Amino acid sequence: MNRRWLAAVLVAPLLGTTGCAASLDIGAPPGRVPSCPVSGSWPSDKDVPPTVLMAQAVPTASWLPCIAALPAGVTFESVDIRSGRGRIWLDSGHEGRHAIRVTLTQQCEPTGVVEPGPQPGMARYVRADRTSTRYRGDWDHVFTGGCVNYHFDLPVKTGETSMAAIAAGLGFVRRDAVAQWVSDDSDGRLDLDPPDKEEGTP
Amino acid sequence: MSGVLWLCLAVLVAGIWVLLALSAAARTALDVADHAVTQWFVDLRTGWLTGLMKVLAAPATGAALQAVWLVNLVVLVIWRRWRHLLVWLGVGVAVASGGEAIAVTLQRPRPLGVEILASWKGFAMPSLPLMVLAAFLMCTLYAVVPAGHTRQYGKFVVGVVLALAAVARTYLAQDNPSDALLGVVFGVTVPLLAFRVLAPNDAFPVTYRRGRTAHLDIDGPRNVAIRHGLEDQLCLIATELQPFGLEGSGGSTPLRVTVKGDPDYVVFAKLYSQTHLRSDRWYKLGRTLLYGRLEDEKAFNTVRRLVQYEDYALRLLRDADLPVPRPYGIVEITPEREYLVVMEFFPDAQEIGNAEVDDAIIDQGLALVRRMWDAGLAHRDIKPANLLVHEGRVVLVDPAFAQVRPSPWRQAVDLANMMLVLALRTEPARVLARARRLFNDAEIAEAFAATRGITMPSQLRRMVRAQGRDLHGEFVALLPQALPRVHVQRWSLRRITLSVTVIVLFVLAVIVAVPLVVNSPI
Numbered sequence: 148m149n150r151r152w153l154a155a156v157l158v159a160p161l162l163g164t165t166g167c168a169a170s171l172d173i174g175a176p177p178g179r180v181p182s183c184p185v186s187g188s189w190p191s192d193k194d195v196p197p198t199v200l201m202a203q204a205v206p207t208a209s210w211l212p213c214i215a216a217l218p219a220g221v222t223f224e225s226v227d228i229r230s231g232r233g234r235i236w237l238d239s240g241h242e243g244r245h246a247i248r249v250t251l252t253q254q255c256e257p258t259g260v261v262e263p264g265p266q267p268g269m270a271r272y273v274r275a276d277r278t279s280t281r282y283r284g285d286w287d288h289v290f291t292g293g294c295v296n297y298h299f300d301l302p303v304k305t306g307e308t309s310m311a312a313i314a315a316g317l318g319f320v321r322r323d324a325v326a327q328w329v330s331d332d333s334d335g336r337l338d339l340d341p342p343d344k345e346e347g348t349p
Numbered sequence: 350m351s352g353v354l355w356l357c358l359a360v361l362v363a364g365i366w367v368l369l370a371l372s373a374a375a376r377t378a379l380d381v382a383d384h385a386v387t388q389w390f391v392d393l394r395t396g397w398l399t400g401l402m403k404v405l406a407a408p409a410t411g412a413a414l415q416a417v418w419l420v421n422l423v424v425l426v427i428w429r430r431w432r433h434l435l436v437w438l439g440v441g442v443a444v445a446s447g448g449e450a451i452a453v454t455l456q457r458p459r460p461l462g463v464e465i466l467a468s469w470k471g472f473a474m475p476s477l478p479l480m481v482l483a484a485f486l487m488c489t490l491y492a493v494v495p496a497g498h499t500r501q502y503g504k505f506v507v508g509v510v511l512a513l514a515a516v517a518r519t520y521l522a523q524d525n526p527s528d529a530l531l532g533v534v535f536g537v538t539v540p541l542l543a544f545r546v547l548a549p550n551d552a553f554p555v556t557y558r559r560g561r562t563a564h565l566d567i568d569g570p571r572n573v574a575i576r577h578g579l580e581d582q583l584c585l586i587a588t589e590l591q592p593f594g595l596e597g598s599g600g601s602t603p604l605r606v607t608v609k610g611d612p613d614y615v616v617f618a619k620l621y622s623q624t625h626l627r628s629d630r631w632y633k634l635g636r637t638l639l640y641g642r643l644e645d646e647k648a649f650n651t652v653r654r655l656v657q658y659e660d661y662a663l664r665l666l667r668d669a670d671l672p673v674p675r676p677y678g679i680v681e682i683t684p685e686r687e688y689l690v691v692m693e694f695f696p697d698a699q700e701i702g703n704a705e706v707d708d709a710i711i712d713q714g715l716a717l718v719r720r721m722w723d724a725g726l727a728h729r730d731i732k733p734a735n736l737l738v739h740e741g742r743v744v745l746v747d748p749a750f751a752q753v754r755p756s757p758w759r760q761a762v763d764l765a766n767m768m769l770v771l772a773l774r775t776e777p778a779r780v781l782a783r784a785r786r787l788f789n790d791a792e793i794a795e796a797f798a799a800t801r802g803i804t805m806p807s808q809l810r811r812m813v814r815a816q817g818r819d820l821h822g823e824f825v826a827l828l829p830q831a832l833p834r835v836h837v838q839r840w841s842l843r844r845i846t847l848s849v850t851v852i853v854l855f856v857l858a859v860i861v862a863v864p865l866v867v868n869s870p871i
Contacts, residue, residue: 196456229470338462
């Protein structure tokens with residue numbers, strides 16, 4: 148085996164490692180589901196990092212979106228988290244790819260009918276449009292230091308009931324619960340937020 | 350040596366990633382260690398230093414990386430350095446998407462417990478912006494910067510830029526220190542090894558000299574190999590190797606070789622490599638797509654077969670008493686990769702397009718075609734560059750496209766092209782009058798019915814155009830009889846399938862290329 152072949156054999160696994168998920172749109176695997184804690188603790192420690200990152204994306208948010216139990220046919224697609232915004236994409240077997248989008252931001256401009264939110268101190272603004280074929284709309288959840296928007300685009304026939312089931316499967320976790328997990332996971336050596344910042348405040 | 354070092358580092362980095370993916374304790378330990386370093390940087394934060402760090406971190410932003418990529422793309426396209434471009438693209442896609450895949454797998458948060466002062470995206474390990482920056486800068490060094498002092502200096506500059514960007518991103522808490530370090534190691538290693546393996550400098554040097562990309566550099570190790578080959582295989586001791594007539598040759602690298610003797614003499618050699626084989630394939634594919642299969646458009650599948658065919662054709666024409674250079678044989682430079690075809694050199698010969706053409710030259714040119722017809726041969730590339738006038742004698746060179754037992758159409762094309770070449774320096778009427786002594790009117794009429802556009806070599810077409818004359822039309826007007834044009838378009842299932850495949854591939858390439866050009870790489 149000459150040197151060039153030897154080098155190729157050594158390089159191939161490296162390129163394979165980096166290129167295994169290569170796709171034309173420079174995508175990546177979906178990653179772990181940002182799960183909600185059950186009875187105060189997460190099913191697996193591996194489910195927390197997306198929520199930690201979400202908390203870092205919007206350092207003011209007192210609540211963070213998570214997934215509790217999605218109805219049959221609705222699946223987690225991916226997260227897209229960057230400074231200032233965290234997003235969760237859901238697919239629906241019937242309604243298609245990216246049928247539901249959950250977005251956390253620091254602020255939003257909610258409109259629509261106000262309802263009590265699913266968590267204390269949270270208000271939900273609901274607006275929906277029906278066309279002959281589609282049921283589209285946004286639910287904005289406004290709370291201290293943040294806003295979580297559910298955007299959906301579903302078939303008109305089943306849209307309303309589907310959205311109610313999906314919303315029931317989505318949830319919120321308090322920021323201090325995530326901060327507590329970070330602290331516990333590092334035996335108290337690390338914190339989620341800088342020391343001079345109070346949780347859930349801008 | 351440095352490649353092996355970087356490879357070892359990259360393997361170590363991959364090992365660390367595997368450990369982090371498997372061990373929560375390792376993750377926590379690294380988080381704590383990183384936090385200590387990050388906190389040290391955070392304690393240094395001041396207004397002016399933060400402003401400076403934002404500037405130093407700027408190379409690792411989407412806009413800057415896109416600018417690096419686009420500049421490289423333009424340079425590589427202008428200089429037609431396709432091999433480098435392909436490796437560049439491969440490395441870019443592999444590093445960007447591979448880095449993202451690793452980040453999603455490891456799911457490491459951004460620096461904990463500190464305020465992040467600049468924008469970020471996605472999980473932190475490895476630092477995708479620094480990894481891609483390292484890869485892009487290394488690609489730039491190996492694809493755009495010539496080897497030698499310039500590249501060595503470039504490596505120093507790249508090192509400084511990466512170090513400053515890594516420090517700045519750590520200061521701004523965009524990355525943990527280990528995210529930055531491991532990202533840079535991987536980002537350097539992948540392009541370094543990819544270019545050294547897939548586009549080594551010896552075979553694909555980065556130069557900005559003029560010349561066709563098909564021409565090989567005959568300096569360095571290749572020069573030595575050619576000299577050894579000539580001596581060992583043909584008993585020719587070369588004292589000097591010089592590129593010769595590069596402007597007239599796209600299919601090989603022509604050389605003028607001075608050979609030791611009493612006195613010294615010169616031979617002509619054509620160096621063929623896989624690059625030329627690929628050129629031959631693309632040329633024939635292009636012709637098949639544009640015109641259908643114009644006889645024998647099948648490409649050669651090895652360099653050895655390509656040179657064997659040229660040497661064989663030369664000997665065949667010589668055996669048929671045609672005035673061609675004396676063949677010396679073939680020299681194997683690198684088995685199956687590079688070969689040299691060696692033949693007689695005519696030191697004072699002139700291309701027929703530059704020589705004085707009298708009746709004797711016209712007669713020799715026409716007799717040459719007559720002889721090929723009688724011997725059942727066609728040259729298939731009759732043009733001024735392939736007809737030399739040496740001591741009042743016409744010599745036919747470059748028989749690489751020659752064909753045995755060609756169709757009458759192909760033979761007719763040879764005749765018309767020869768008459769057009771001869772008329773470039775004389776008059777159609779004079780050439781026609783001489784031609785009628787060797788060919789009948791029907792044969793000449795058929796020749797001009799068969800010859801137009803693609804069937805004329807591009808050099809001949811260019812020279813005719815440069816004269817501002819319609820030589821073909823002048824000949825046809827002089828002919829006692831005219832025949833309807835022979836159509837060259839040949840439709841077959843193969844051509845249709847090939848055309849559809851090429852169109853589909855082109856569309857796919859555009860679909861792939863547009864996001865690569867328009868979108869930020871991170």
